[in-house]
Amino acid sequence: MSFSPTAYADSLRIGSIDFVSPDEIKVLLDIEAPANIAMNTGTPRPFPRINGYVLVPSDEGYLVAQVEWVTIERSQYPKRKGMQDFGLLDLPYPLRKMSLNPLGGLCYEGQHNGQERYTFRRGVEAYPTVGDPVLLPTQIQLRSIVESGENRRVKIGISPLAANAEVKIDPDRLFGRHLAVLGNTGSGKSCSVAGLIRWSLEEARKVSGDKEPNARFIVLDPNGEYSNAFDGLGTVRMFAVDPKPDSEIAQLQVPLWFWNSAEWSAFTQASAKTQRPTLIQALRTVRDGAVEIPTTPSHNMRRFLRSLVGVIQIERNAGRPWANFPHPKNFFEKIKKWQGDLATDASFTSVENEALKKFSDKISTFSAARTAQYPSYEFTLAEVDEFLGLAKVAHAVFGGSDNDVLPIDADVPRSFTGDQLLRSIEANAELFGVSDHVETMLMRIRTILSDSRLKIITGNAEGVTLHEWLANTIGDDQASNGTVTVIDLSLVPAEVVHLVTAVIARMTLEALQRYRKLNQGKTLPTVLVMEEAHTFIKRYHEESDSQSSAAICCQVFEKIAREGRKFGLGLVLSSQRPSELSPTVLSQCNSYLLHRISNDRDQELVHKLVPDNLRGLLRDLPSLTSRHAILLGWASELPVLVQMNALPDGQRPKSEDPDFWAVWSRQQTDTTGHESPVERSVNWKAISDDWQQMAHSKDSGASESGSKN
Secondary structure: OOOOOHHHHHHEEEEEEEEEOOOOOEEEEOOOOOEEOOOOOOOEOOOOOOOOEEEEEOOOEEEEEEEEEEEEEEOOOOOOOOOOOOOOOOEEEEEEEEEEEEEEEEEEEEEEEOOOEEEEEEOOOOOOOOEEEHHHHHHHHHHHHHHHHOOOEEEEEEHHHOOEEEEEHHHHHHHOOOOOEOOOOOOOOOHHHHHHHHHHHHHHHHHOOOOOOOOOOOEOOHHHOOOOOOOOOOOOEEEEOOOOOOOOOOOOOHHHHHHHHHHHHHHHHHOOOOOHHHHHHHHHHOOOOOOOOOOOOHHHHHHHHHHHHHHHHHHHHHHHHHHHOOOHHHHHHHHHHHHHHOOOOOOOOHHHEEEEEEEHHHHHHHHHHOOOOOOOOOOOOOHHHHHEEEEEEEHHOOOOOHHHOOOOOOOOOOOOHHHHHHHHHHHHHHHHHHHOOOHHHHHHHHHHHHHHHHHHHOOOOOOOOHHHHHHHOOOHHHHOOEEEEEEEEEOOOOOOOOHHHHHHHHHHHHHHHHHHHHOOOOOOOOOEEEEOHHHHHHHOOOOOOOOOOHHHHHEEEHHHHHHHHHHHEEEEEEEEEEEHEEEHHHHHHOEEEEEEOOOOHHHHHHHHHHOHHHHHHHHHHHHHOOEEEEEEEOOOOOEEEEEOOOHHHHHHOOOOOOOOHHHHOOOEEEOOOOOOEOOOOOOHHHHHHHHHHHHHHHHHHHHHHHHOO
């Protein structure tokens, strides 16, 4: 028996519209509407179901709406067509009502392979009116709502609310405009992150004919969870603080010369007035190779004059020589101190000695004019320019040039050692006349150079070149050395963990910026994954004088969130405390994968991220089960509840809950009911030796005794 189209459409009717507003539609359900299971769609389906979908006929096809709530309203017995009241009394009769959130339109596109084809488009062009019918979607329509969208390439799960329709994503949308994976611990965040990477790479391999994808994922792993998560994806580059000799994990190295001036200032807690200018000047000098031992007195004088030119330019640009007290006097004391180092020498030529004498005589003349009882130390711009001119002339006479005066930025990653930086700071402090004010900064630098825990990461980097580090961290040409980099930060000392993370993220961004510059605007798509993002991208209070290491780290990720898309760098954040994340970073994320969230503050923040008419779906967050999440934002045509694909045990990150009972009872039972013994022995001596670095001490002692013999 077949129904006419009109009769079939009428069989799908469940009610009529009773109230319409831009963000809510109320429906009066028919008495004949299904109470729990709908049989009239061809396949049994639960109805009414919270967050399920219904249709309202419109000019363009159908308006798609999502069920927000269902209720019963007691009212008089309804007078309906075909219904008669044979009773003597009108008794209160329960009427069912439900509220809908309008989502978009479902347009009919004709037949395709013998089946109806529909396309879902987000947004409402025209609202229905009171009395319009409300229909249940068919299986094809329901799947079309969830499965609509272009370039749906990677399947990440199914939608339980849409007849188990496949939920697929476009990687360009998901990774290109940043993704935030949020949820409580144990809700499945890490598995979702690992799955998104794995499923994307597997699909790319299929499309490329089983060739290795030219993809780049960098996973910053603070808990050491991802060591086995990408097995079977080819070569996975893994780095850790103290890898085992027989493992495939390499030594994590972030050399000191990678750090820029802001990161050095944060680590040394350099004061803004004295220490930071000295540190920046020292970095300029040491990156320029100016700390090399001079070969002749002439070379030594040329280097000294180059530093003088740089210092005078800095003072002039800052306006200190004519600023308020005590800056003019400080500059006056500096030039008097310089005069003692401008002495002539027999090894110099007559022209060189004459240039030094003119510079020294000018300082003497200037000093003599300020020997009165109440001298004025203020300079004029013309006087400072005259000093700068004499210094440049002397520098040129000794073989220097304009390009030779600190030609590089203080942040250019040129190689130097920690000892060279110390000597450079001491020399520049002497030049500035602030040696007494930089001792605390020097002490902090000596600490990092002597701390064996920090030296493993930052000091033992002999032979490390910038291009090799970039190839190992981001990935070599055509991703020939693997598609995934896992950086285990779990044992990085707390003093530098934020800086190490900031350096890796910043170097990745700056490398991709230079790639686009050298490749006519083309980008190298790369994804940076930050686990436990609330620890490293934590909101901070701006300070005028100094920034902490945590603030520097957060600022790097804020820059990536704002600018990374233009250079092909996508950001994936995973966090269990979204309320602690930087608002700047979170607001730049265009897609969200929301697992179970129970905390009130976190729920409140998440609600602010989505439009008001979609908040009904987010009320599910506290009750979501593991592996279930809500995908919304740019990566999804509409907010959808997803049951994520399951990962085998061997591919899951090591984030499972502690197995207390199995250890206590000394046995565990697997899913098949098979029991196996559990032994959890402990050797605190080995742990304490590793903690206290006793093995390193013994090895060094043995090597010292061997050298004596």
